[in-house]
Amino acid sequence: MLSECDPPLPQRVLAWSIATAVGATLALAGCAPTSQADAPSGTAAGTHPVEHARGTAEVPAAPQRVVALEPVELDTAVALGITPVGAAVASNVAGVPDYLGVNGVQPVGTVPEPDLEAIAALKPDLILGTEARHSKLYEQLSAIAPTVFMQTQADPWQENVLLIGAALGQPDDAKALLDGFNERCDRIAEEFDVHGKTVNLIRPRDETTLSLYGPTSFAGSALECAGLTIPAREWEDGLQADLSPENILDATADYVLVTSADPADDATIPPAITQNRSAFPSVTLVDTSYWVSGVGPKGGDLVLDEIEAILETER
Amino acid sequence: MTVAAISRRRDALGGSRTGRARIWLGLLGLLGGLAIAIALSLTLGSNALPFGDVLDVLRGGGSPEARYVVEELRLPRTVTGLVVGAALGAAGALIQAFTRNPLADPGILGVNAGAALAVALGVAFLGMRDIAALVWLAFLGALVVTIAVYVVGSAGRGAADPIRLTLAGVALGAVCSGITTGLTLSDPEAFEHLRSWNAGSLLGRGFDVLLPVLPFVGIAVLGALLLAPGLNAVALGEDIARSQGANLAGIRIGVILAVTVLAGVATALAGPISFIGLMVPHVARWVFGVDQRRILPVSILLAPAIVLLSDVLGRLLIAPAEIPVGIVTAFVGAPVLIALARRAKASAPS
Numbered sequence: 001m002l003s004e005c006d007p008p009l010p011q012r013v014l015a016w017s018i019a020t021a022v023g024a025t026l027a028l029a030g031c032a033p034t035s036q037a038d039a040p041s042g043t044a045a046g047t048h049p050v051e052h053a054r055g056t057a058e059v060p061a062a063p064q065r066v067v068a069l070e071p072v073e074l075d076t077a078v079a080l081g082i083t084p085v086g087a088a089v090a091s092n093v094a095g096v097p098d099y100l101g102v103n104g105v106q107p108v109g110t111v112p113e114p115d116l117e118a119i120a121a122l123k124p125d126l127i128l129g130t131e132a133r134h135s136k137l138y139e140q141l142s143a144i145a146p147t148v149f150m151q152t153q154a155d156p157w158q159e160n161v162l163l164i165g166a167a168l169g170q171p172d173d174a175k176a177l178l179d180g181f182n183e184r185c186d187r188i189a190e191e192f193d194v195h196g197k198t199v200n201l202i203r204p205r206d207e208t209t210l211s212l213y214g215p216t217s218f219a220g221s222a223l224e225c226a227g228l229t230i231p232a233r234e235w236e237d238g239l240q241a242d243l244s245p246e247n248i249l250d251a252t253a254d255y256v257l258v259t260s261a262d263p264a265d266d267a268t269i270p271p272a273i274t275q276n277r278s279a280f281p282s283v284t285l286v287d288t289s290y291w292v293s294g295v296g297p298k299g300g301d302l303v304l305d306e307i308e309a310i311l312e313t314e315r
Numbered sequence: 316m317t318v319a320a321i322s323r324r325r326d327a328l329g330g331s332r333t334g335r336a337r338i339w340l341g342l343l344g345l346l347g348g349l350a351i352a353i354a355l356s357l358t359l360g361s362n363a364l365p366f367g368d369v370l371d372v373l374r375g376g377g378s379p380e381a382r383y384v385v386e387e388l389r390l391p392r393t394v395t396g397l398v399v400g401a402a403l404g405a406a407g408a409l410i411q412a413f414t415r416n417p418l419a420d421p422g423i424l425g426v427n428a429g430a431a432l433a434v435a436l437g438v439a440f441l442g443m444r445d446i447a448a449l450v451w452l453a454f455l456g457a458l459v460v461t462i463a464v465y466v467v468g469s470a471g472r473g474a475a476d477p478i479r480l481t482l483a484g485v486a487l488g489a490v491c492s493g494i495t496t497g498l499t500l501s502d503p504e505a506f507e508h509l510r511s512w513n514a515g516s517l518l519g520r521g522f523d524v525l526l527p528v529l530p531f532v533g534i535a536v537l538g539a540l541l542l543a544p545g546l547n548a549v550a551l552g553e554d555i556a557r558s559q560g561a562n563l564a565g566i567r568i569g570v571i572l573a574v575t576v577l578a579g580v581a582t583a584l585a586g587p588i589s590f591i592g593l594m595v596p597h598v599a600r601w602v603f604g605v606d607q608r609r610i611l612p613v614s615i616l617l618a619p620a621i622v623l624l625s626d627v628l629g630r631l632l633i634a635p636a637e638i639p640v641g642i643v644t645a646f647v648g649a650p651v652l653i654a655l656a657r658r659a660k661a662s663a664p665s
Contacts, residue, residue: 090503091502091503092501092502093439093502094502110500110501112503113500205507205510205511206511206512207446207511207516207519208511208516208518208636208637208639209511241635241636242633242635243635243636244360244634244635244636245519246361246362246388246389246630246635247361247362249380250635271387271519275383276380278379279379
């Protein structure tokens with residue numbers, strides 16, 4: 001089904017003439033409406049060029065029907081006041097994350113495997129994706145609507161927010177959001193003066209692996225910008241370091257944050273920590289949906305809220 | 316099968332005095348190897364505790380960190396490795412003898428796929444996250460799918476023969492795996508938690524999970540050993556087996572029951588650990604000959620040693636993190652399997 005809008009190879013046309021004939025009919029049916037919608041908008045005055053990971057796209061000046069394939073794109077769009085019509089989700093079951101506080105965003109497959117048919121059915125006027133994840137889908141996506149790809153979902157994240165702001169026609173607002181985030185961070189650092197205090201953000205993966213988040217990661221950078229220090233270790237790309245439970249005592253810090261799908265449930269603290277409780281004086285469960293997946297200005301604000309609350313109670 | 320072939324086989328089954336001495340030596344060697352594997356599993360890990368610290372813990376002392384690492388992590392995972400290994404070794408030997416296929420794997424009856432599907436259903440629809448509860452669910456899944464395989468395989472005329480059971484097992488297993496993959500893809504977040512179970516892991520199964528399944532494994536291993544003489548008769552072909560007075564229906568049901576319990580418990584505890592059930596009985600046959608009365612005990616001793624050594628390797632390779640044991644056994648097993656396949660002539664059943 002993914003190949004519906006794919007231009008068939010010449011050999012394939014010969015060998016699979018019947019199949020491609022059917023496929024072409026489907027392709028026409030599937031792609032015709034959007035390509036018609038595409039043509040006038042390309043010539044109209046209401047578009048602007050956006051440079052991105054795959055070249056330059058002609059994007060409507062004020063996109064109305066946005067589909068976001070990456071969490072940071074969804075978060076940033078919502079933060080800029082544009083509720084996407086569709087978004088790829090981390091989980092088909094959980095759907096669009098609650099923390100965004102938006103309704104009516106249609107899930108269009110999972111982030112690693114977006115559903116092209118569902119995207120086409122929404123008749124978007126702008127699609128936001130990620131080269132590192134959706135590279136192979138670019139041609140098909142841009143046949144549906146103008147498509148802007150950020151290079152990679154890997155942090156640092158703020159560059160991506162600026163690109164998304166440009167694609168949505170609100171570059172200044174995006175810049176203002178980031179400035180607001182960074183200033184708030186600095187204020188927290190000043191207010192609580194936690195200089196020299198250490199913090200570790202732990203994501204329990206499964207029984208064999210605990211992931212620690214580094215200073216370059218989304219939440220890690222927020223923690224450091226709020227004045228806390230993440231102890232040095234060997235990070236993969238500065239983002240993450242995996243530990244076996246055998247080495248849990250390497251993860252001790254003044255503040256230890258543990259990500260959880262259900263932060264109200266203390267049973268979600270991994271046994272490696274509960275069985276060594278004396279080595280972990282301060283353990284706080286935090287919500288995975290924005291501490292890990294909620295990359296963007298909205299998720300960032302919630303992360304700062306919680307950092308503030310944690311520092312407040314432990315002051 | 317010619318008369319000459321039968322008499323050759325009888326020679327192989329009988330064993331001379333020197334052959335018997337070699338077997339006792341071999342068993343002693345296996346026990347020694349297993350003891351070494353247990354010792355390594357207790358002393359080595361991604362946390363490079365000094366040997367003295369581990370000894371202190373075993374003597375009842377030690378630092379809190381050493382006590383945690385040895386008592387809470389290495390000891391239970393070692394016992395898990397022993398149980399899982401013995402179960403997989405016995406199940407593999409049984410299924411290879413029963414299907415008379417030296418490349419059969421315990422998963423061929425759909426047991427692993429059934430266990431995995433049950434776990435996936437539990438995670439997706441019941442929101443289960445606790446390994447202790449999932450073990451029983453996995454076991455139930457293994458049981459249900461094996462019964463289904465048996466019913467499908469024995470539908471129509473006559474009793475279920477190994478070929479029809481294998482076909483039914485592979486087919487139903489594929490159906491189960493397809494559904495499992497679908498569930499996993501639709502909710503990657505919930506299933507990420509099960510990453511290590513899916514890859515095969517010995518960590519995190521405490522004694523509270525282990526002890527209740529031990530009697531099942533014990534009885535099934537004993538049953539496997541008792542089935543060995545009957546399986547020797549089956550190896551000669553059904554007609555000859557029948558003429559020798561073997562109770563084919565009894566053997567069949569015994570094997571299916573034992574394989575279900577053994578592979579079901581192993582998969583439930585550790586997830587699908589690949590290659591062990593396939594490789595170990597194969598090596599046992601290669602070294603100790605075609606007598607099931609040797610292959611079974613050898614497999615039961617050799618498999619846990621290999622599981623434990625693979626687990627130790629997985630802890631050391633990417634320290635301070637770990638590689639789940641199932642991935643290591645696949646890496647270790649693949650070359651061994653290729654080597655075995657290349658000398659297929661020597662290990663063909665007859």
